[in-house]
Amino acid sequence: MESINLSAQKRERGPKGFMRTLRRQGMTPAVLYGKEVGNILIQVPTKELEMIITGHSIGSTLINLEVANDDQKEPYLVMCREIQREPIRRDLLHADFFQVVLTEEIETEVPVILVGEAPGLREEGILQHMLRKVTVSCLPTEMPDRLEVDISGLNIGDQVTVADIEAPENVQIISEPDSVIAMVVAPAYEEEEEEDELEEDALGEAAADEGEGEEAGQGEE
Known part of the structure; x- marks a missing residue:
């Protein structure tokens, strides 16, 4: 499992609007938490x-987080647990980092990639x-990216599950x-043709029923 570096700085709780000021300065507010560190802003x-x-799957990537506090820097091995974005512009709003202990198993989501070509x-x-993602449990150093x-055996109507x-x-x-x-389904036009056939059958039955009704009405006269 790969690990990458990220710098950080400790911050204090600020007044209303402080978070927006940080973001305008090019910084994203975040929190670091874990059994050993507690909660650090x-x-x-x-x-x-x-x-x-952009370049990594955050749920399966170890991050060497170096947190600056005055003149000191403290290193932490972490994983990014959650990212919050602004709904429309998709700007980063907040991030959560979880301290990892190399000797303890963790649960996280890992991307599922399809390989091969389905017949x-x-x-x-x-x-x-x-x-597109499954939850796994293992030691941090053995977390797969x-x-x-393999979908090379999928014909129309076939599927692959987590068990595979x-x-x-x-x-x-x-x-x-x-x-x-993943699954391979029949072409959409086949479903449309079936729907058209059912609709035509229904219209035909309705017309037949209407004709029978008219004949019955003429007979009564």
């Missing part, structure tokens, strides 16, 4: 954090990637085994 450079988020796609089937699922994932040694998958990761 920090701030991290927004550009550095954005680069990490069903050559039959105009449609591949649906349903589950991603898990791969081959996890690395010493890595336990916590997600439900029957959760569907």
